[in-house]
């Protein structure tokens with residue numbers, strides 16, 4: 022059961038994910054969560070480090086698509102349009118449908134698509150259910166949707182269980 026919650030990689034933030042490593046690992050498309058991964062929760066501002074990281078991604082020939090559970094189209098569209106990338110909103114992650122839609126948009130498959138997000142129960146679980154490369158980032162801040170706050174408590178329990186019941190994995194290194 023734990024393998025569904027085990028990301029391929031962990032990173033302290035989106036901009037600290039090595040684009041070189043993604044290229045080396047054959048990644049051609051990124052499915053990226055919005056709230057607390059790209060921007061603070063419900064914030065429209067993309068920080069300069071994140072904007073620069075997206076330029077590097079594009080220069081490496083890697084496609085990107087925002088996939089957000091946020092149900093407000095305009096909120097997702099503003100950020101995606103600013104970075105000139107496509108988006109899927111109201112995604113209902115961890116359901117697989119939106120991940121498949123994003124892979125269609127990106128023109129990538131199971132072998133060359135990575136999912137990046139800050140939540141084990143939506144981003145990582147959803148990506149792993151499809152057998153995709155998954156990257157867990159630390160949430161930008163702790164302001165978030167009330168339902169997410171509840172899930173964070175469950176995540177903490179899960180992380181504790183994974184630490185004590187599963188083989189140790191080191192942070193910031195490739196897990197599998």
Ligand SMILES: [Mg+2]
Nearest residue numbers: 054056057139
């Ligand atoms: Mg998020």
